[in-house]
Amino acid sequence: MSDSSIHDISHDQHAVRRQKLADLRAAGFDPFRASVAQTHFSAAAKAAYVDGQDNAVTVSVAGRLVTIRDMGKSQFVKILDQQGQIQLYLKKDVVGEDAYAAFKKLDLGDFVGATGTLFKTKTGEITVRVERFTLVSKALRPLPEKWHGLSDPEQVYRQRYLDLVVNPESRQRLMLRSRIISHIRRFLESRDFLEVETPTLQGVAGGAAARPFTTHHNALGIDFVLRISLELYLKRMLVGGYDRVFEIGRNFRNEGISRRHNPEFTMLEVYQAYSDYRGMMTLVRDLFQSLCRDVLGTMKIKHADSGQEIDFGGEWREVRYKDLIKEATGDPDWFARPKAEKIAGAEKLGCAVNPAWEEFEITNEIFSKKIEPTLIQPTFVTHLPKELCPLAKLSLDDPGTIDVFELTIGGMEIAPAYSEQNDPDVQRHMFEVQAGEEKQNIDQDFLLALEHGMPPAGGMGIGIDRLCILLTGAESIRDVILYPQLRTKAANEEIKN
Incomplete structure (x- = not known):
């Protein structure tokens, strides 16, 4: 079916549904002012059924009509709510002739409330035998067809509300995200971490090296940036005597978009006084294993890209950054080589490098492009070059590195952590080295x-x-964010043309 044909059908249905709404209002009924006393979500209603005792339990459910099967003098329909679908059974001689005639005028997508008793059909499906129902919201536009509907990825993201209605996989994935975040909160609170909130509008973009979004505060007459990191304000909490704090919040980086990057993203940051990067190793391992056990119900998951099985219950590898680089380059003296040889070595490995880069940037390009994607099992990559993070403590056994780890799983950096730098003089020096000529970007407060x-x-x-x-x-990443950033439709059309 062509796009124009689908558009014409949709337009016709829109007109028909508007006429149905006008008829309802002319008869003195406004569905948008109706209400329903919902006692059970769909899954809870099914769980309330007592096996072998049909019609013993009364429930009131509500949801969107997603299937209708007309049997003449009876109807089997299904409604969708937050927990899933439940089947309703209506008979003309039970709800009454007028009510039954009104129900037959309903459309897919309408919201209804229904009260009745639970029974099990011959096929074993727990169903509500409807005694009365109410139309509580009229859908003026049709839902996408099951097989021809949201096939365009752009439409999936632009009209996520429709995606959630017609694609069970999206519903389950995004509900799982909510359960993951909820579990993280409970886990940390059980270990005496306090959840706090820090400013989104900040005077200086601190805590990371990234391009910020800028805005202007009219009342104060000054410019602000949207935060690129939660770090520096959470550390102020440690100064203030809060020993264990965390925040789950949005960061904003005015940079590229890819499968793994979105300009607006959600971070968890955790800080624990009297601990260090090794304490964070224990914490993150315990957290992830708790998530797998209590939320996923398994310690093993399949990696989507490679098809490998990731085992969270097994040994978590710990390896130094330098050792990985030496292994990848085949050069035990890599870090002693002059810059020109490092450039040649990186290019030999297929890495495109800029001769103007610092030596640590050339080396890190090898790590990012040739090493990190191969680390599928949980791996703590430790002791990174000090230039990569000015906020961590220098390693005592190798002052050119810092006491950090990057937890890499599935070929992605999932969780960086470090022993926090708390020497103000060292921290000032590291900030100044990072800032170069742009000293105004240092967070003096x-x-x-x-x-x-x-x-x-x-x-x-x-x-x-x-x-x-x-x-x-x-x-x-767009599949796990409800509303990812997208170009406007006009911009998309301009690119296509």
């Missing part, structure tokens, strides 16, 4: 806070969206 004293601490960030990609088997 954070340095002032450090000078009042911050306890030693371990800190960790977990990209919630990436975690959900991993645990749900999604193909793209």
